Amino acid sequence: MTAPPADPTLISIRGLTIRFGSDAARPPTVDGVDLDIRPGEFVALVGESGSGKSLTAHTLAGILDPAAKLSAERLEVAGIDVLADGWDQLRGRKVGIVFQNSRAALNPIRSIGRQLADVFKAHGTASGSAIAPAVVAALTDVRIPDPKRRISAYPGELSGGMCQRVMLAIALAGNPSLLVADEPTTGLDVTTQSAILALLLERARARRMAAILITHDLELARAYAERIIVMQAGQIVEDAPAAALFANPRHPYSALLIAATPARARSVDGLSGIPGQTPDLDATTPACRFANRCGRAEPRCRTEFPPLRIEVDGHGFHCWRPL
Amino acid sequence: MPETAVKRSAVTAAKIRTVIAVALLTAFVVAAALGPYVAPYDPLAPAPLEALKAPSLSHAFGTDAYGRDILSRVLVATRLDLIIAFAAVLIALTIGTALGAFAGWAGGWPDRIIGRIIDTIMAFPLFVLAVGVAAGLGNSISSVIVATAIVNLPFYARQARSDVSRQRKAAYVEAAALAGFSPVLIVLLQILPNIAPPLMVQSSLNLGWAILNAAGLSFIGLGVRAPQAEWGIMVSDGAANIFSGEWWMFIFPGAALMIAILTFSLCGDALRDLLDPKRR
Amino acid sequence: MSSLLEVTGLRKLFPAGHGAKLHAVDDVDFDLAEGESLGVIGESGSGKSTIARLIARLADPTAGRIRFEGRDIGAIPSRKFAGDVARKSIQLVFQSAGDSLNPAYSAARNIVVGFGSIRLNSESREWAASLAGEVGLAPELLDRRPHQLSGGQQARVGIARALACEPRLLILDEPTAPLDVSVQATVLKLIDGIRRKRRLSLVFVSHDLDVVRLMCDRVMVLYLGRVAEIGPVGEVLSAPRHPYTRALIASAPGSATPAQLPGEATSPIDPAPNACLFANRCTNAVPECALRRPQLVDVGSSHRAACLRL
Numbered sequence: 075m076t077a078p079p080a081d082p083t084l085i086s087i088r089g090l091t092i093r094f095g096s097d098a099a100r101p102p103t104v105d106g107v108d109l110d111i112r113p114g115e116f117v118a119l120v121g122e123s124g125s126g127k128s129l130t131a132h133t134l135a136g137i138l139d140p141a142a143k144l145s146a147e148r149l150e151v152a153g154i155d156v157l158a159d160g161w162d163q164l165r166g167r168k169v170g171i172v173f174q175n176s177r178a179a180l181n182p183i184r185s186i187g188r189q190l191a192d193v194f195k196a197h198g199t200a201s202g203s204a205i206a207p208a209v210v211a212a213l214t215d216v217r218i219p220d221p222k223r224r225i226s227a228y229p230g231e232l233s234g235g236m237c238q239r240v241m242l243a244i245a246l247a248g249n250p251s252l253l254v255a256d257e258p259t260t261g262l263d264v265t266t267q268s269a270i271l272a273l274l275l276e277r278a279r280a281r282r283m284a285a286i287l288i289t290h291d292l293e294l295a296r297a298y299a300e301r302i303i304v305m306q307a308g309q310i311v312e313d314a315p316a317a318a319l320f321a322n323p324r325h326p327y328s329a330l331l332i333a334a335t336p337a338r339a340r341s342v343d344g345l346s347g348i349p350g351q352t353p354d355l356d357a358t359t360p361a362c363r364f365a366n367r368c369g370r371a372e373p374r375c376r377t378e379f380p381p382l383r384i385e386v387d388g389h390g391f392h393c394w395r396p397l
Numbered sequence: 398m399p400e401t402a403v404k405r406s407a408v409t410a411a412k413i414r415t416v417i418a419v420a421l422l423t424a425f426v427v428a429a430a431l432g433p434y435v436a437p438y439d440p441l442a443p444a445p446l447e448a449l450k451a452p453s454l455s456h457a458f459g460t461d462a463y464g465r466d467i468l469s470r471v472l473v474a475t476r477l478d479l480i481i482a483f484a485a486v487l488i489a490l491t492i493g494t495a496l497g498a499f500a501g502w503a504g505g506w507p508d509r510i511i512g513r514i515i516d517t518i519m520a521f522p523l524f525v526l527a528v529g530v531a532a533g534l535g536n537s538i539s540s541v542i543v544a545t546a547i548v549n550l551p552f553y554a555r556q557a558r559s560d561v562s563r564q565r566k567a568a569y570v571e572a573a574a575l576a577g578f579s580p581v582l583i584v585l586l587q588i589l590p591n592i593a594p595p596l597m598v599q600s601s602l603n604l605g606w607a608i609l610n611a612a613g614l615s616f617i618g619l620g621v622r623a624p625q626a627e628w629g630i631m632v633s634d635g636a637a638n639i640f641s642g643e644w645w646m647f648i649f650p651g652a653a654l655m656i657a658i659l660t661f662s663l664c665g666d667a668l669r670d671l672l673d674p675k676r677r
Numbered sequence: 678m679s680s681l682l683e684v685t686g687l688r689k690l691f692p693a694g695h696g697a698k699l700h701a702v703d704d705v706d707f708d709l710a711e712g713e714s715l716g717v718i719g720e721s722g723s724g725k726s727t728i729a730r731l732i733a734r735l736a737d738p739t740a741g742r743i744r745f746e747g748r749d750i751g752a753i754p755s756r757k758f759a760g761d762v763a764r765k766s767i768q769l770v771f772q773s774a775g776d777s778l779n780p781a782y783s784a785a786r787n788i789v790v791g792f793g794s795i796r797l798n799s800e801s802r803e804w805a806a807s808l809a810g811e812v813g814l815a816p817e818l819l820d821r822r823p824h825q826l827s828g829g830q831q832a833r834v835g836i837a838r839a840l841a842c843e844p845r846l847l848i849l850d851e852p853t854a855p856l857d858v859s860v861q862a863t864v865l866k867l868i869d870g871i872r873r874k875r876r877l878s879l880v881f882v883s884h885d886l887d888v889v890r891l892m893c894d895r896v897m898v899l900y901l902g903r904v905a906e907i908g909p910v911g912e913v914l915s916a917p918r919h920p921y922t923r924a925l926i927a928s929a930p931g932s933a934t935p936a937q938l939p940g941e942a943t944s945p946i947d948p949a950p951n952a953c954l955f956a957n958r959c960t961n962a963v964p965e966c967a968l969r970r971p972q973l974v975d976v977g978s979s980h981r982a983a984c985l986r987l
Binding site: 265294296333335 | 827866925
Binding site: 567568569571572573574575576577578579580586587590591 | 842
């Protein structure tokens with residue numbers, strides 16, 4: 075039995091379904107995702123390619139691909155009922171987003187100072203003579219050394235890590251209540267990665283902002299997030315506090331994913347892969363999309379997707395035969 | 398119109414185009430092969446009594462100033478025109494690609510020198526070049542072929558150079574080098590299959606231009622000489638008779654030229670569709 | 678036991694405009710014994726990929742010696758190396774397997790490239806099939822083109838092609854970096870199995886400390902083209918002596934001693950020849966670090982580090 079969360083939720087989603095293409099018979103790419111996030115929570119959304127983690131995160135940020143067809147029973151983000159009122163209020167205001175390739179996300183022919191100023195003006199967070207000091211303060215916040223000199227720098231002059239910091243500053247400029255970071259450090263050096271994520275965590279805490287970190291790296295999720303949501307082929311399979319997930323994974327996919335992580339293995343023999351591949355989405359796709367790769371599958375798994383089961387400490391999973 | 402319906406009609410149009418292209422090409426090839434055997438009259442034999450007769454049952458395309466049957470001449474000319482076009486394009490394709498591939502692979506000085514040569518060729522209009530070649534090699538069909546080949550060479554050279562230069566850095570090329578492939582074999586066996594499509598499509602389109610080039614040169618008196626039957630020279634003869642009213646003398650060879658060029662153009666489109674990487 | 682591979686004084690400089698030179702590899706020494714697996718760890722700009730390409734003879738060193746089986750192969754220009762007797766003994770598995778396969782050819786034909794030809798007769802087809810079996814590639818995939826294969830399958834074809842050359846030394850340049858974690862695990866196990874079965878010597882380039890820990894006997898840590906530390910993998914990772922190695926370990930998520938590395942790497946263009954390039958970010962730095970370039974000193978059994986403070 076679970077009690078309803080004590081704080082009002084920041085994000086409440088029920089039955090999020092995302093499809094591509096016009097074939098209604100084809101299983102959707104994201105299949106009925108339910109998600110609750112509380113203010114100030116730091117959540118990691120973990121999955122491999124095809125898991126739907128990026129699509130889900132883009133939905134939260136209001137930047138879902140226009141070609142995608144979205145449907146949901148409930149989609150409330152930061153107090154906005156998106157199904158009723160649309161995305162405009164969300165984008166950049168309540169939700170800030172940091173992308174993977176930051177240099178590509180920045181305007182290459184505009185100095186970073188001006189780009190930040192643009193964002194302040196657009197959101198009305200600062201205006202007129204207050205803008206310049208606000209820009210310097212924003213750059214200082216993300217630990218860019220020598221900010222007064224850097225405001226005239228162009229993205230091409232900055233390293234990948236610096237660009238990522240600028241991206242973060244831009245995302246925070248609208249004073250969002252939620253920060254969505256989509257693989258923000260993939261492709262960056264390990265030393266840069268740790269600095270950026272530590273910064274992200276610190277800023278989120280300082281502003282009491284909720285944050286969602288999308289990553290394929292379970293170790294990263296464990297190091298920085300309080301709560302980890304594991305997705306597989308468009309479905310959430312497990313949703314647990316980080317330590318609990320690693321100590322006691324309930325879903326077979328989560329356990330296999332942990333066993334595949336080099337950091338956890340003592341030797342190569344201790345590593346294990348996951349048999350099979352992410353399933354194609356067609357008439358043969360089973361209800362639990364891991365069923366064909368799962369050593370514990372039973373006939374029910376193919377016909378009915380297991381409902382959410384929540385155990386102590388809010389450790390939730392979708393499995394008919396949990397570990 | 399719904400999206401899928403539009404796509405389907407486009408695909409159907411492409412299919413119709415391909416069918417027409419192949420049908421016409423076949424017709425021309427058959428005409429080239431069998432022309433001399435099925436022509437109703439001797440294309441070269443003069444028959445003064447029949448001169449300048451309008452199209453009739455006995456002469457479907459009429460006769461020319463020497464009484465020769467135009468239908469027979471048009472048919473027989475097919476072989477000559479096609480041979481000139483294919484020969485010229487084949488030479489342009491092989492030598493152009495070879496030069497371009499070498500320039501693209503070697504880089505540095507060879508690239509620059511070949512680039513200058515290509516630029517020089519492109520500076521010459523066809524007719525000027527052809528006259529020069531004819532002056533050097535004599536006024537014959539070979540000169541026409543050579544001149545046409547030279548003029549069409551630059552496209553292949555540039556395309557090959559740019560493609561090879563880009564593919565040279567590709568990982569699969571390095572992988573072949575790791576396995577012991579020599580540069581020549583890499584270019585021939587590894588790179589060429591990947592850069593062939595635009596070259597092939599261009600060859601097809603080029604055939605049309607080559608025919609036009611050959612026709613144009615013989616129009617001005619280079620290459621083919623009387624009494625040989627060739628579309629260009631027939632149009633040239635017919636041009637002299639426009640104002641005296643013998644319209645059939647230039648219309649039929651002209652139409653043959655036009656349809657041939659159209660055929661190769663359609664074939665080029667069909668080939669492009671066939672080789673479209675999205676469909677492979 | 679004499680080394681399979683001896684690298685001394687390896688340097689690779691690239692022109693950086695106006696006479697300046699980018700020092701991608703700056704005086705690197707290391708050996709590889711037969712049957713040994715050496716990990717090469719570094720971040721971007723460390724020179725690890727350049728070293729892989731130099732040893733594979735895809736590029737020519739600016740200076741230094743590369744001795745393989747006792748012969749100086751570094752002296753043979755890369756464009757002439759294709760015909761050398763040692764060519765097939767050294768093979769490289771690329772980071773992006775998909776790009777390393779010829780898109781116009783099927784998987785089988787791509788494997789046959791490793792035999793030095795592109796002909797698929799019954800004999801070569803049989804060999805290709807046996808190699809496919811060795812790398813765990815399902816036989817029905819042999820006729821597919823690269824773009825019809827998944828990342829993991831492409832990686833297997835790339836490995837099969839390298840094995841077709843019957844190499845003694847296999848260089849792997851971040852072979853699992855673009856793959857999903859579960860696929861990476863399978864491919865790493867595959868590489869380890871092949872290494873043991875064929876008694877291969879490996880040079881494994883990676884940015885991931887844990888992968889190197891699992892796959893390698895020894896590890897070499899690079900910073901801005903120079904060797905920071907080299908030694909047995911267990912020892913280097915549990916008792917790192919160079920501050921940069923410590924910083925790398927501390928930066929890994931889930932590190933027992935998390936810490937951030939401050940500052941940014943100095944420029945690799947015309948770096949100070951007589952200084953430690955890590956000094957600007959080093960918590961241990963003293964004024965002398967800007968005056969002398971540290972040489973590798975022994976800090977354990979075949980464990981060396983380049984730091985003036987040792």
